[in-house]
Amino acid sequence: MYRDYGPLRNIRKVLRENSLDASLYASWSRWSRKHDWKKRAEAYDDHAEKIRLLIQREEEEERRRAYQRMLSKVTRVVDERLDKLRAEELTANQTMDFLERSYELGTRVSGLEGEDKGKSGGQLEITFTDAFDGV
Numbered sequence: 768m769y770r771d772y773g774p775l776r777n778i779r780k781v782l783r784e785n786s787l788d789a790s791l792y793a794s795w796s797r798w799s800r801k802h803d804w805k806k807r808a809e810a811y812d813d814h815a816e817k818i819r820l821l822i823q824r825e826e827e828e829e830r831r832r833a834y835q836r837m838l839s840k841v842t843r844v845v846d847e848r849l850d851k852l853r854a855e856e857l858t859a860n861q862t863m864d865f866l867e868r869s870y871e872l873g874t875r876v877s878g879l880e881g882e883d884k885g886k887s888g889g890q891l892e893i894t895f896t897d898a899f900d901g902v
Contacts, residue, residue, distance in 0.1 A: 769799070770808045834876045841872065 768781050778795045782788070799805065845865065 769795075769804055770811055774809075774812055776808060831876065831878065834872065838872050838876050841869075845869070 768785060769776055769778065772781055778792055778799060779789075782791055782795070
């Protein structure tokens with residue numbers, strides 16, 4: 768019970784919250800000192816945190832792989848559609864939408880999602896001139 772109370776654990780709290788007799792405090796304190804409960808519980812906390820971080824990294828990596836699979840599919844679809852389209856049929860908005868979406872997915876896949884936002888405010892800015900009308 769003591770171990771499972773996390774970093775803010777203490778014997779009195781464990782006894783109180785489990786409706787155990789307060790007279791157990793003296794014997795639990797002796798056992799705690801004799802068997803180094805505090806150090807052992809902290810080692811358990813460290814171990815549990817390492818496992819939590821490992822699971823988190825694995826989940827992040829799986830998300831990255833999923834983004835890569837999506838990027839491959841989207842890229843194939845876009846390539847096929849672009850091969851069938853003529854440039855003069857695309858509006859500036861459609862072109863910009865393609866560009867923004869590919870940029871967003873590319874930054875997620877590369878793991879730069881959070882890094883780029885701090886550098887550029889998270890926005891891609893492109894200015895179209897008259898020469899791009901109808902593109």
